[in-house]
Amino acid sequence: MADMSLAEELTCSICLELFKVPVTTPCGHNFCGSCLGETWTVKGPPYQCPQCRAEFQERPRLHKNTVLCTVVEQFQQAELARATPPDDWTPPARAANPRPAGQVSCDHCLKATAVKTCLVCMASFCEEHLRPHLDSPAFRDHSLQPPVHDLLHRKCPQHNRLRDFFCPEHSECICHVCLVEHKTCSPVPLSQASADLEAKLKHKLTVMYGQINGASRALEDVRARQQDVREAAQRKLEQLRQEYLEMKALIDASEASSTRKIKEEEKRVSSKFDTIYQILLKKKSEIQTMKEEIEVALTQGGEFEFLEKAAKLQAVSTKPVYVPKVELNHELVKGVCQGAADLKHELKRCLRQSQEKKPEEPADPGDSAEYVKAPTLKLPRPGKKVVKEEKKSKKPATAVSSNKFSASEELEKLSDLEQALSEAAAKATTTKPNSASLKAKVLENFLAKSRPELLEFS
Structure with a gap:
């Protein structure tokens, strides 16, 4: 690494x-x-x-x-x-005298197979036409060697001589006449040049074998690092999904709580309206019955009977119908809605901050598995104080006892209770500016009453 x-x-x-x-x-x-x-x-x-x-x-x-x-x-x-190759690996050896495919023909008769090549005549001869080179003293200084297959290729195109030397500086084979032109170079015989280049190629082959092994290791390392990055990204995605699931659960819980509060408030006010409706219905029925009785008393019977009925009917109280003021707790509803709006603005602010924040580049790809936590959202609790006061105010709101009192008495006591509370609140607002604390104090004094006293206002 x-x-x-x-x-x-x-x-x-x-x-x-x-x-x-x-x-x-x-x-x-x-x-x-x-x-x-x-x-x-x-x-x-x-x-x-x-x-x-x-x-x-x-x-x-x-x-x-x-x-x-x-x-x-x-x-x-x-x-x-x-870069060392394995112990059992050896570079391939070059053939010492590679034999070309096919035989060399005699350059004189073009039929028989050549047995020797004259480097002075630059031609190959069979046994019959080679005889003058062997018998005549004039050809005694001609150099003979085994048949050369590529004789035309080995000829120097400039001097028509066999190229027996190699110039490393120009990377070409030259003849002995070309040595004059390459006097500043370092030409060597073909055999020596071939041996030197063979050794260099074997060394280079060994180096390339090590480079191939290094490239293989590098490929494996790249794949391993790619897999590590993929796994780290998957872990991040899973953690991110869990974070967002938790945030969604918190938002859903906040929505459910806010919805429940408003529904409970609606149910409370609706139950009061149901109670008032039943009382008013009973009051209307009683008034209707009394009206019919008065009409009957006025049209039927003698004076004695009329006086008895009229005295009883006159004693019955017929106060006008009074409907107490019943409303939703607007502070509670406003607090719940304001809490939802605050949560929305807080969420937008956190999202903007996370988008505007530039991600830091990791110093090393292996550090990509570190997890950056998402911003934590603090869910507000709207209307908490109002809810507590509402719970306290719910204690005296008991079921209406229609069996103990008549409809008229219940309406009268409800109206008296509403008037007493409104007068106390108005008096508190005129004496001191902190009306909320005074209302709470009046409510505490009201709740401090005993059960028999509270049942009078049921």
Whole structure:
């Protein structure tokens, strides 16, 4: 992992290879000189750093980072030394004298098979036509060798001589006449050049084998890191889903609580209206009955009977119908609605803050598994004080006892209770500015009464 991190630090982010003639920008980032130059040439001003996007109005003059060059060279040497193939692997050996397919024909008769090739005549001969080279003293200094299959290819096109030397500087085969032109070079015989290049190719093959192994390890590391990132992202998504589920549950619970409060208040007021309606209905029935009795008394019977009935009917009280004022607890409803509005504004504010906040880039891809918690929402409790007072006010609101009192007496006592409360509240508002505390005090004094006293106002 240390070598992988060092390799990442020594890799150009443009070409994704090790630095070649690295240069450093004014913002402190390193790139290959050629890569950065091509990038800036294509894009033009303003010149930006490909990594941090820092802008420069004028093209900076960059210099070679010699220290980084040395580090890259040492890293490459260490990688070459570490790139060792397995013990059972050996580089393939080149054939010593590869035999080309087919036979060489005699250049004289073009029929028989050649047995020798003359490097002076630059021709191949069969046994019959080779005889002059063997018998005549004139051909004694001609060099003979086994038949050369590619004789025309081995000829020097300029001097028509066999190319027996190799020039490493120009990477070409030359003849002994070409040595004059390559006197500043270091030509070597073909056999020596072939042996040197064979050794170099075997070493390069060994290095490439190690590089292939390193690339395989890098591929596995990339896949492993990709899998780690995928798993970390999945864990984040699951945690995020749980957070949002909890927030939704809290919002649903707040909605249910607010809805329940308003429904309870509606039920309380509606029950009062039902009670008043039943009392008024009973009162109307009693008045209707009394009216009929009076009409009958006025139209029927003698004076004695009339006096008896009229005296009884006159004694019955016939006060006008009074409907007490019953309303919703507007403070409670307003508090619940205000709490919902506050919750909505708080949620919007938290969402805006989370969107405006710039995410910090992780220093290492492995740190991506850390979880950033979502902002916690504090759900307000609207109308809490009002609810407590409402609960206290519910204590005297008992069921109406229609069996003990008549409809007229119940209406009278309800009207007296409403008038007493309103007079006490009005008096409290005129004496002291804090009317809410005075109302609460009047209510406490009312609730401090005994049960028989409270039943008088049922």
